[in-house]
Amino acid sequence: MRRKGSPWTGMATVLTKETIDHITSARMIVLELLIVITAIGAVFAAIGVMRTVTTEDPFLFLRLLTVAREPFPSFVSFLGFVVPIVAIALGFDAINAEYSRRTLSRILSQPIYRDALLVGKFLAALLTLSLTFVALWLLITGLGLITLGVPPSGEEVGRGLMFLLATIGYAGVWLAIAMMFSALFRAPATSAMASLALWLLFAVFWSIVAGLISQIGATPEDLVFGPTQQQVELEQWVTRLSPNTLYGEVTLAMLNPATRAFTMPTDAAVFDRIVLGQPLPFDQSVLLVWPQFTGLLAGVLILFTVVYLLFQRQEIRA
Amino acid sequence: MSDTAVIEAEALTKRYGRFTAVDRLDLAIRQGEVFGLLGPNGSGKTTTILMLLGLTEVTEGKVRVVGLDPTHDPLEVKRRVAYMPDTVGFYDGLSGRENLRYTARLAGIERDQVEARITEALTRLNLADVGDKRVGAYSRGMRQRLGLAEVLMKRPDVAILDEPTAGLDPQSTHALLDIILGLKHDGITVVLSSHLLNQVQRICDRVGLFNKGRLALEGTIPELVQRVLGSSVRLVVEAHGGQVAEALTRLPNTRIEMLAPNRWRLTADRDYREQVSTAIQRVGGQILALGIEEPSLDEVYTRYFEGERRAA
Known part of the structure; x- marks a missing residue:
């Protein structure tokens, strides 16, 4: 039987309320301060390094984001680390807190469908994250203009925008993961721990896990002659199950135009051509990471569908 | 309505x-x-x-x-x-x-x-x-x-x-x-x-x-009372002196419970207030209180679930 009325009734109201809640929450203000301070620090460190280099560089602006001064990470690697945490902070109690506050049945007894509440909450968190990242991106561009004294080229702006989009997609994946746990577990502390555990797994241990998996069935010869082509491909396939890898590869290709491939080709001739070649044009870089891009987007959609199904089936009584 | x-x-x-x-x-x-x-x-x-x-x-x-x-x-x-x-x-x-x-x-x-x-x-x-x-x-x-x-x-x-x-x-x-x-x-x-x-x-x-x-x-509540407790009327009497207790037991078709010293509850199929008062006066007792006890929903509830438990 079809239900009457639009599933979007009340969505805008939920979106507005949740966004205001997020933006004014102490949680978000602390995180924003943390991000802005570290970002400025990373960029200034990069500027310090770049001043010592005298060679002409057509992608000066992008270096701002990728150059690191040891032991501090570059802005990009810092972002890859911190974006999941911010997304988790906004999503881990999205659903279960409505239960523990006992507001869920009251809200759902208003003339709205659950769809509106869930989509509104997800979009509100994503909007908050996007606002933060856009502000950050503009802030860094401004810093670059002042300190470097040259405007970014059109291609640099394009690459920067793609990077921004990928960051939002990456945040969306982690937001959906956090919301999934918030639908799965009743206690906000449990869902926060579960999200952080998964984040730790992907951020720190995933490469080890991928390495171990690829060595299943390895023969003694492999230890002598190195891994076979098959094993390398398996390892890469497993690594790419992690959103962190996908995001890392997108940023690498977008912000470092010289990136032509993500695997070392075994054929020496191909190796020369690929690695030592000229920077790729913008559209070729986009093509290179298109699978990673769609992968992130697909991740968001699949995870959100899981959250949706979990939430729709949940009884309203705690 | x-x-x-x-x-x-x-x-x-x-x-x-x-x-x-x-x-x-x-x-x-x-x-x-x-x-x-x-x-x-x-x-x-x-x-x-x-x-x-x-x-x-x-x-x-x-x-x-x-x-x-x-x-x-x-x-x-x-x-x-x-x-x-x-x-x-x-x-x-x-x-x-x-x-x-x-x-x-x-x-x-x-x-x-x-x-x-x-x-x-x-x-x-x-x-x-x-x-x-x-x-x-x-x-x-x-x-x-x-x-x-x-x-x-x-x-x-x-x-x-x-x-x-x-x-x-x-x-x-x-x-x-x-x-x-x-x-x-x-x-x-x-x-x-x-x-x-x-x-x-x-x-x-x-x-x-x-x-x-x-x-x-x-x-309605009176309907439930009637269905669960029956149509009986309950009186509460407080009296002392003489043989009040005996006088009460002689009343026809009445069930008596003693609630406290000098205080009884009478259950009968109709309102016996007049009979009760004459009976007590006849034995020289003094009535301190005499009234109908309104059955409460509480009783209906308790009685109903007692019946349920017994039936189970």
């Missing part, structure tokens, strides 16, 4: 796996009445309420609320029915007024009416001066009142209140019940679930007694 039913359920059933929470329930609630849902915890009251609002799926059976099917058209049902859940919760970081503003928007109340309606509802529940305080600082009674303010603000056809007085002190309870009676005067049909029976007795026109997911008894 008109006879049109605003809520009708027919063989309404809800199963959670193997457990049947509501079992072939038939229910009809009329326009403009205050209907009490009674019954022990876990007897299916809240589940029934959730099905009426389309908040949980109906396993079997039919249900119509304000002439609509809540599974098919939940939005229109929820637009015309207000619900106050048991232990109602609010967003603690927002003020009472902000909380109501959010639900008003969700309820689709016209933008230019929202503020006036909130003020009106808050004033009627004596929350006008705390409306701008954070709900986190509210007492339990204030939260319950804010819940009722939300119901009021929505100007519904039907108000469903789940345990509205749970956990309140007697004074707040009293005030809340008066407000609920006020809803009735506004022409709102009220459905109220509670296990505080004396309250239900005070404000309900009819009650339904839930037992194991079924509506075991339904009717």
Whole structure:
């Protein structure tokens, strides 16, 4: 039987309320301060390094984001680390807190469908994250203009925008993961721990896990002659199950135009051509990471569908 | 009071796996009445309420609320029915007024009416001066009142209140019940679930007694009293001097219980007050009190479930 009325009734109201809640929450203000301070620090460190280099560089602006001064990470690697945490902070109690506050049945007894509440909450968190990242991106561009004294080229702006989009997609994946746990577990502390555990797994241990998996069935010869082509491909396939890898590869290709491939080709001739070649044009870089891009987007959609199904089936009584 | 039913359920059933929470329930609630849902915890009251609002799926059976099917058209049902859940919760970081503003928007109340309606509802529940305080600082009674303010603000056809007085002190309870009676005067049909029976007795026109997911008894309170306790009349006598006790035992067709020294309860098939008083005076006793004891819903309830236990 079809239900009457639009599933979007009340969505805008939920979106507005949740966004205001997020933006004014102490949680978000602390995180924003943390991000802005570290970002400025990373960029200034990069500027310090770049001043010592005298060679002409057509992608000066992008270096701002990728150059690191040891032991501090570059802005990009810092972002890859911190974006999941911010997304988790906004999503881990999205659903279960409505239960523990006992507001869920009251809200759902208003003339709205659950769809509106869930989509509104997800979009509100994503909007908050996007606002933060856009502000950050503009802030860094401004810093670059002042300190470097040259405007970014059109291609640099394009690459920067793609990077921004990928960051939002990456945040969306982690937001959906956090919301999934918030639908799965009743206690906000449990869902926060579960999200952080998964984040730790992907951020720190995933490469080890991928390495171990690829060595299943390895023969003694492999230890002598190195891994076979098959094993390398398996390892890469497993690594790419992690959103962190996908995001890392997108940023690498977008912000470092010289990136032509993500695997070392075994054929020496191909190796020369690929690695030592000229920077790729913008559209070729986009093509290179298109699978990673769609992968992130697909991740968001699949995870959100899981959250949706979990939430729709949940009884309203705690 | 008109006879049109605003809520009708027919063989309404809800199963959670193997457990049947509501079992072939038939229910009809009329326009403009205050209907009490009674019954022990876990007897299916809240589940029934959730099905009426389309908040949980109906396993079997039919249900119509304000002439609509809540599974098919939940939005229109929820637009015309207000619900106050048991232990109602609010967003603690927002003020009472902000909380109501959010639900008003969700309820689709016209933008230019929202503020006036909130003020009106808050004033009627004596929350006008705390409306701008954070709900986190509210007492339990204030939260319950804010819940009722939300119901009021929505100007519904039907108000469903789940345990509205749970956990309140007697004074707040009293005030809340008066407000609920006020809803009735506004022409709102009220459905109220509670296990505080004396309250239900005070404000309900009819009650339904839930037992194991079924509506075991339904009717006005005098009807239930008659059905469960029979048509007997009970007198309480307080007297002393002479052989009062013997005099009382000589009364025909009367059952006697001693409640305290010099205090008895007589159960008979009709009003024996005159006979009792002459009998006592004849043996030289002095009557201190003599009156009819009104049977309470409490007794109906206890007696009914005692009977159930014995039958089981």
